Amino acid sequence: MWTLIAKALLAGAMIAAIAELGRRLPTFAALVASLPLVSVLGMVFLWNARPDAENMARHSEATFWYVLPSLPMFLLIPVLMRHAVPFWLALVLGCVLTVTLYALLRLAAPRFGLPI
Template sequence: MVYYITKVAVTAVLVVLISEIAKRSSVIGAILASVPLTSVLAMIWLYVDTGDIQKISDLASSIFWLVLPSLALFIALPLLLGKGMNFYLSLIISIGITAVCYLVMVLVLKHFGISH
């Protein structure tokens, strides 16, 4: 139980730290947020939990392919906000667009025989 609490605490502290840094400098916050901390932490936790290198490799490959559709959020959100749309509505629409892009990417990958 202590291990799970540690995992959650480390992950949460990093997210809060990045958001606090972004208040002071959007560039430094963006650099830290763009580093795949969540992915790296997930791979570390998976390795510690299983020691299975193949699972780490599969996770890294899957992350690679699914980073592409995640970029839709970072394109749609500033465009919608730039049009004067409410932040929460822009965020919801951007998340919806991203979800559709994920679905399309999964279907495309499946079509080409890439199944992670």
């Protein structure tokens, strides 16, 4: 139980630090946010819980494929906001795009032999 709380606090602290950094240095905060810190920490925690090389390889490879559908959101949101779309609507539309692309990836993955 304490391990779960520690993991949640660490993740929350990372998000809070990025948000605070973003107030002063938005581009640098974006760089920090783009680092795969959550993925790396997740792999460390997963490895500690189950040190299985094949499981870790599958996890890492699937993470790669799941990152790809999230990337267009980071292009759509600024385009929408530069066209006077309010932030919350742009964010929701970006999330809808991401969920749609996740669903399409899940449908297409077996056809292309992707390991997800």
